Amino acid sequence: MAAGDQVTRPGHIQYGELLLGPGTPYRWRSISGWEDLPGLDSGTVPRSDQHGAFPGRLLAQARTVGLDGLIVRAPRATIGAVVGALSAGTVPVEDERPLVVWLDERGPLLAYARATRRAVPAGPGYRLGTITGGALEFQASDPRRYELAERSVSATLPMSEAGLSWPLGWPLAFGVPGSTGTLPTVNVGDAETHPLVEFRGPVTRPALTNLATGDVVEYDIPLAAGDLLTVDTLAGTVVLNGTASRIYTATSRSVPEQTFTLAPGSTSLIFRAAPGSSDPTASATVRYRSAYW
Numbered sequence: 105m106a107a108g109d110q111v112t113r114p115g116h117i118q119y120g121e122l123l124l125g126p127g128t129p130y131r132w133r134s135i136s137g138w139e140d141l142p143g144l145d146s147g148t149v150p151r152s153d154q155h156g157a158f159p160g161r162l163l164a165q166a167r168t169v170g171l172d173g174l175i176v177r178a179p180r181a182t183i184g185a186v187v188g189a190l191s192a193g194t195v196p197v198e199d200e201r202p203l204v205v206w207l208d209e210r211g212p213l214l215a216y217a218r219a220t221r222r223a224v225p226a227g228p229g230y231r232l233g234t235i236t237g238g239a240l241e242f243q244a245s246d247p248r249r250y251e252l253a254e255r256s257v258s259a260t261l262p263m264s265e266a267g268l269s270w271p272l273g274w275p276l277a278f279g280v281p282g283s284t285g286t287l288p289t290v291n292v293g294d295a296e297t298h299p300l301v302e303f304r305g306p307v308t309r310p311a312l313t314n315l316a317t318g319d320v321v322e323y324d325i326p327l328a329a330g331d332l333l334t335v336d337t338l339a340g341t342v343v344l345n346g347t348a349s350r351i352y353t354a355t356s357r358s359v360p361e362q363t364f365t366l367a368p369g370s371t372s373l374i375f376r377a378a379p380g381s382s383d384p385t386a387s388a389t390v391r392y393r394s395a396y397w
Contacts, residue, residue, distance in 0.1 A: 214393070285376060303387075
């Protein structure tokens with residue numbers, strides 16, 4: 105199931121397949137940590153010879169999201185099943201699940217998190233089919249929030265244009281424009297985002313360059329037709345055909361994968377390869393989501 109596929113209006117929160125909010129047995133009164141700036145680790149150090157400090161990097165900590173004032177309502181005959189569904193949907197898990205929150209007219213945003221706390225008071229209301237004062241807590245190791253729709257842009261290797269057709273006639277035929285190998289991207293959020301890069305063969309030593317920063321990811325590997333080299337810049341992995349790690353093929357001019365990001369705004373990337381590698385079916389695809397703090 106797609107992330108947030110049940111989220112249809114403000115007030116809806118979906119964690120995995122569990123939907124909370126209007127139209128469900130689970131209502132909530134307040135949410136914390138979602139619109140807040142996550143905690144920051146500062147690299148700032150005091151100056152030894154004058155007032156102030158040397159500004160250092162600010163690195164965001166994990167994001168903790170809390171739902172307070174949780175209310176569970178159901179007929180008395182089914183309250184146990186409804187509570188059981190809530191419990192089953194918030195069990196401790198190894199891998200993070202999509203957490204989608206829609207608060208206002210800006211639409212839903214996505215994080216990846218795990219449930220780390222669940223409180224369901226078993227008071228008198230339990231027997232009446234109304235449980236109040238519950239709470240849920242989620243922790244997202246990546247504190248950024250993302251747009252739901254994934255963006256994708258592809259390009260083939262640069263190809264020369266066909267030029268004029270002879271003999272000249274009217275109107276002049278300039279031929280089919282050649283490929284430039286450029287991939288334009290737009291991150292409409294306010295945080296840097298990590299793209300997923302896919303190189304498809306046949307191509308030798310595929311490379312992708314960020315024209316704004318000069319950063320390059322490049323791999324000294326020949327890809328045959330049908331081969332797929334996937335570079336996950338968030339996880340820092342390079343995988344051939346979904347199974348075999350090829351991170352060791354990174355060239356000396358290639359930056360660490362986790363530093364290859366798309367800043368807020370427009371960024372142009374270019375796809376290149378080794379000299380003589382010019383098969384028109386080779387391609388690079390960049391998949392990403394705009395990111396927000």
